[in-house]
Amino acid sequence: GENVEQHPSTLSVQEGDSAVIKCTYSDSASNYFPWYKQELGKRPQLIIDIRSNVGEKKDQRIAVTLNKTAKHFSLHITETQPEDSAVYFCAPNNNAGNMLTFGGGTRLMVKP
Amino acid sequence: DSGVTQTPKHLITATGQRVTLRCSPRSGDLSVYWYQQSLDQGLQFLIQYYNGEERAKGNILERFSAQQFPDLHSELNLSSLELGDSALYFCASTPGGSGANIQYFGAGTRLSVL
Numbered sequence: 001g002e003n004v005e006q007h008p009s010t011l012s013v014q015e016g017d018s019a020v021i022k023c024t025y026s027d028s029a030s031n032y033f034p035w036y037k038q039e040l041g042k043r044p045q046l047i048i049d050i051r052s053n054v055g056e057k058k059d060q061r062i063a064v065t066l067n068k069t070a071k072h073f074s075l076h077i078t079e080t081q082p083e084d085s086a087v088y089f090c091a092p093n094n095n096a097g098n099m100l101t102f103g104g105g106t107r108l109m110v111k112p
Numbered sequence: 113d114s115g116v117t118q119t120p121k122h123l124i125t126a127t128g129q130r131v132t133l134r135c136s137p138r139s140g141d142l143s144v145y146w147y148q149q150s151l152d153q154g155l156q157f158l159i160q161y162y163n164g165e166e167r168a169k170g171n172i173l174e175r176f177s178a179q180q181f182p183d184l185h186s187e188l189n190l191s192s193l194e195l196g197d198s199a200l201y202f203c204a205s206t207p208g209g210s211g212a213n214i215q216y217f218g219a220g221t222r223l224s225v226l
Contacts, residue, residue, distance in 0.1 A: 032212035043114065043202065043217040044155065051212075089155060093211035100145065100170070100211050102155040 002027040006090055006103035013080050014111050021106045023090030024072040030092040033066055033073045038105075039086045047088075048075070080110045115139065116205050118218035126226055130191040133221045137184055137205030143167065144186040145206075145215065146178055150199040161186055162209035193225045 003026040013019050023033075034049035050057045050064045050073065057064050063076040073092070077084055090103040115138035123131055137144050146158040157170035161180035172178075175193075180186040190197060200222050204215040 034214065036215075043219050044215075045114070045217065046214050049214065091215070095210045095212045100157045100160070100168070100215075102147075102157070104154045 002030065002092065002101040004090065004092060004101045004103045006088075006106050008106060009104065010107045010109070012109045012111065015080060015082060017080055019075075019077045019080055019084070019108055019110075021075045021088055021090075021108070022072055023074065023092065023103050025090075025092040026071065027092070027094065028071065029094045030071075031095065032093050033064065034091055034093075035064060035075045036089045036091065036102075037086045038089065044089060077108075080108075082110050082112050084108060085110045114216040114218065116203060116216050116218035118201075118203055118221050120221060121219065122222050122224075124224045124226065125193060127193055127195060129193050129225075130189065131193065131223065133188040133190070133201055133203075133223075135186045135188070135203035135205075135218055137186070137203075138216055141205035141207050141216070142184065143206045143209050144180055144184070145204045146172075146186070146188050147202045147204065148199045149202060149220075150196075153199075155202070158188070160209075160211075167209055168211075190223070195225050198223055198225045 031052040036044040037047045038044040066073040087105045117136040142163045147155045158172040160168040178188045200220045202220045204217045206213040
């Protein structure tokens, strides 16, 4: 199955700073690269995703960049706010109906 | 609200018992995925059903089983419960059978085994 690693496991930033979380994967057939946000006690929710035919996607303060050659993709959050504090998960996958592997999660803390 | 419904929200039971968790996917979604999330842990994929058939299997214990019914709702059965089974159990749904799609998660069932 897919090996997925996220770094860092915890990240503390000052409000207004940028945050970057990296996800590395092993399956070269992966073609879908989502990021999920899970607030404390809540369900995971998709915040941004990218498919393998593009290298970058932006949605306001959030962006995802993909390097298929190196098999990693990253979540970028600019102008962080306290409400960005949560655990973020990546879950690279492909169209084959195989098991899904989520990264171990990154706990982001934004200090006001 | 994701449109995915899980019941019950909380479940407290004793070791050795058996419980059933229920999930109703979003209207029109054919796939249901089950995940286990222990305290401060990541999401462990258990099993996926697509249109009533098992599609993919993860690290699901033999004491656990699942099924998807003709109306597409799914149930996860956990038996001979142990203390270590205490966790948050999520289900998610997608329209098709491919994992390369947005997962819509339910609010989860918190299981406490005492």
